[in-house]
Amino acid sequence: MRGCHSEKMARDACGSFLLCSFLILFLSLCACQPAHPPSNAAVAFKKDVRDNIDRLSPFFADALDKGNKKGVEAVLMRACTEAERNGKPFSCGIAILDKNGISITSTSPRKSSRGIDYSHYESITKSLREKRVVHTRLFLQDGTKIFAISSPLVKDGKLLGLLVLGYFSTEVQSNWGLTEAEFLEMNFNP
Numbered sequence: 001m002r003g004c005h006s007e008k009m010a011r012d013a014c015g016s017f018l019l020c021s022f023l024i025l026f027l028s029l030c031a032c033q034p035a036h037p038p039s040n041a042a043v044a045f046k047k048d049v050r051d052n053i054d055r056l057s058p059f060f061a062d063a064l065d066k067g068n069k070k071g072v073e074a075v076l077m078r079a080c081t082e083a084e085r086n087g088k089p090f091s092c093g094i095a096i097l098d099k100n101g102i103s104i105t106s107t108s109p110r111k112s113s114r115g116i117d118y119s120h121y122e123s124i125t126k127s128l129r130e131k132r133v134v135h136t137r138l139f140l141q142d143g144t145k146i147f148a149i150s151s152p153l154v155k156d157g158k159l160l161g162l163l164v165l166g167y168f169s170t171e172v173q174s175n176w177g178l179t180e181a182e183f184l185e186m187n188f189n190p
Contacts, residue, residue: 041179042186060072065158101119103116148165
């Protein structure tokens with residue numbers, strides 16, 4: 001009888017082992033499934049953001065590299081004028097920050113945005129520290145949601161500042177059909 005009990009224990013152990021192995025295999029396969037593909041809205045919005053970053057960054061990096069803050073402002077005004085003349089005005093606000101997170105200039109409708117310290121914003125410090133594009137959702141004092149994308153301005157490996165693009169969440173929703181949840185999941189790095 002003792003042998004039968006040992007055989008039963010061996011069968012139970014073998015069954016438990018197979019069950020555990022199957023569960024581990026099943027869970028690892030589920031974990032390896034690719035994330036769902038981005039929506040058409042996410043693809044179109046990312047294209048707009050990347051086009052703006054790729055078009056503007058070299059000009060601002062050149063002006064910052066020369067230490068010419070007035071030149072940075074001139075580049076921004078020239079870029080906005082040219083975009084409007086070509087019938088494709090920017091669909092976002094644009095700000096240029098120095099390498100310490102202090103604003104140099106912007107398209108903000110506020111009277112003056114020069115000299116405002118944004119270094120206490122986590123997304124700004126992260127973008128400066130890691131030299132990569134970082135995005136976040138911000139709130140204005142009236143509760144308006146802004147989707148902000150910070151892109152490092154780098155020339156010859158040297159960090160010079162940030163290009164910050166700000167989109168009203170309501171305009172992103174109406175122009176691209178992009179939800180806040182989709183925006184927060186996106187990766188704007190090349």
